[in-house]
Amino acid sequence: MSDLLPDDFVIAEDEYTKGITIDDILGHRTGMPGHDDSYMGEHSTQPDNARSITRNLRNLAPAVPLRSRYIYCNMMYTVVTHLVEVKTNKPFSEFLEERFFQPLGMDSSSLQPDGAKAKGLGDRLAKGHIWDKTTSSYLEIEARNCPEGQGAGSVISSANDMIKWIKAIVNQEGPINENVYQGLIKERSSREPKGGKLKPHTSATKYTAGMEVYWYRGHAVYGHNGVVSGFGSRFIFLPEFKFGAVVFGNAEGTNSVAAQLFRDLIDEVVGVAKEERTQLLSKQTVVKGQQEGKLKKKTQGNQRNEGGSITKKHKEKQKDNRSESAQPQTRLLSQYTGDYWNAGYHGMKVEIKNDALFIDATDRSMAFTLVFEHQRDQTKYIAHLSDFWEGGDDLIPAEFVFDGDRAVKMGLDLEPLIGDMIWFERKDSVG
Template identity: 55%
Template sequence: MQSNRVPGLSIAIVRGDQAKSTGYGFASVKSQEPCTADTLFDIASSSKSLTAAAIALLVEDAKYSGVQYDSLMSELLPDDFVMSDELHTKTVTVDDLLGHHTGMPGHDDSYMGIRATEPDDARSITRNLRNLAVTAPPRTRYIYCNMMYTVLTHLIETKSGQQFDTFLQERIFDRLGMTSSSLQPKSARARGHDHRLAKGHIWDKKSASYREFDAVDCPEGQGAGSVISSANDFIKFLSALIDRNDPITEDVYQGLTRPRSERSANHRQRTVGIDRIFYTAGMDLYWQGEHAVLGHSGDITGFGSRFVFLPDLKFGAVVMGNSSGTNSVAAQLFREFITEVVNSDMARQQLKAVAGRDVPMKLPEVRMHPKSDSQDHPTGMAKAKGVKGKDQKRDSPEVKVVSQRTMALGAYTGDYWNPGYHNMRVEMRENELFIDATDRSMGFTARLKHRRDQSLYDAHVRDAFDTGDEVLMTEFTIEDDKVVRMGMDLEPLIRDLIWFDKVGNK
């Protein structure tokens, strides 16, 4: 925990009919509040497993017979689900959204957060799909896409007539006795759980201390994240998956664990014998020897979570923590847990008793094989560190090379508009071009540094917590000595910049 800068950690384990849990460190470093197994965390993308379970319950409910895994999204939501080309609109199914198999990249900077003048919600996120470029045909490539899980919550709300948080509460949390779980931090506070909410933490190298903050509401990201839970609560969900406890029936379980897309394992995974990883519905699936391993992770600024379960060995574990280093700790713990369980006498005995019951022992086939390696999971509110896309995009149009900028900086300032990414304002701050995009869900600021000619700049990006230093290629289009467009490398999987037209130009 210390080496990974994790101030507080909660762990719960279930093995057979026994569950144990504990906590380590502090839920808040500032107040020295101890972290326990009942401490509440934002579990980030681990929430996708619960969204997928909600969809599975909708599919298995006879009242909603029109909602099936192979149903076309454009038929279920004819007014709202329109993608940027006809092929995707007429092809993409519920299954494709669950398995990150739609061909849509993340576009994580396109959705507006609670600080925006017009914040996004599940419906507006869905309706904005038509304005966002795809990067691959449907079912040809695993591409992790947060917002498609938000779109799934819009489907749930439209068909059930309930808000997503109510559906989760009534159909999953209440039935599993997950009395401390809710959607969004504000719901946890409204239920009197404020004192149990962990603070998010960021390690500040300069001061050699933690910066601390409250968990943030993210209604525009519901379904992709934003579930608040504890280790003691979430282990009940894992137990239900393992034992098929109500509301997780056998049909619901099979729907959740069926492989939908595939990606190659990374180098570290291959060194421990994992060659192929499948995505089911809100969960990864791989094999450790003969044993199926399912799970997911979540990572946003200040919080992390990870869960895993081996269904044929009746083992599950969840780890939650209050910094982005949580998943590194969880990965080390899970390697030890899985090795111990797989090698134990109990595991070998149980394998004989339940062989073939839960998942096939041979590798399954998905409908189409991916054409490239995996897309890493987005990190949530924080933008990734490092240089992105500078050598991947096309360079600027052929222009006379000028070593010095000659146009006045004021010529570049103003509002720029893109239908999918909305407004981006360039202003002057400390004699530099500056963008304040903290109104976005994954908010950031950018200082634009001149690179070459009159048009090429590097945007030095820091997230809303003033951490990181990502460098994005930025290009301005100049016509008749006027700046008319700005392009930014906001989506690395698109083979072009995201272009914004300058507002007010005729």
């Protein structure tokens, strides 16, 4: 990658800069974690795009050695789109249109909601739905542009269009020739099963290129899901049977429903007797799964990074610590306030709101707020993270460092996989 993008592709450690290949990126084996909270949304004073996401890699810490394990990283797929734009001298939206959408007759597909509107499809754009448990009703939200997430997501399409893409893969039609097909299905990394246990009759999952593959009763099943706030999607195909399916939904829980539906469809295709099939989940179970399945954050692309399980453990641990050892706040809150800076995560402004330290990070691509709760020593805190769209109360360890009577550094545990906090320096303390 550094040979292809010598000025832009630089990682904090030289071995990654020199070593990472396109294959490593496609297989999520670069060693780079998600760093999902580092990129800025379209309403930020300095919104990110594919180039700025790429150039910011130098300011972000890798988590594990190159090719040592699978770690999902949305931004690396955005980096690949920057490479496409540089080498073709075209916007990624134009590349998709010329190479995929037009040849396959995907007339309802575009990049970003604004791309759909430019095609005259604005009246067909679905609105997303998020369950609000306080009112026991769905909140309706607009689909959002996310140029900083292109490649990991941001394709606007319909089920009827997407099945054309699946058909092209299965039959190796149009832009999908044999070489492209083999590149798409090439296994690049392995995923550990959740909880260390495999589902019945199912192998471990491998990652290929924008797809996963597992074997069910001896038959290969390829697919992937997509999720942003209020929307979900999933596709599968079984090349042995030339069978494929797509589910799109504009509400939370789409992918839980799709997974159950696909299991039944796959059983039908491979000829599993009805009495041997795994039972579909009840409606109540699916709804419960939707509500309990929210971990730290959502992603703009296809899947949240693996930090979620670690964040959940942090949450449980911090709850225990809070109940046992919380001390009263005695320092003036004004000694903590101010603008803080980290090169990779940009600026954070600590304010006072409702007699508590507060950060409004809704300018991020994955917008959120933080409310600080003191734990001990006037420096150790728990930050309550609430997603702007989905709400919630996820607990993030936080810490301040003082020089005299004012804070000069702030640490936030925004990327658990790196094993350290993200440290921000107070702006008037830098240099």
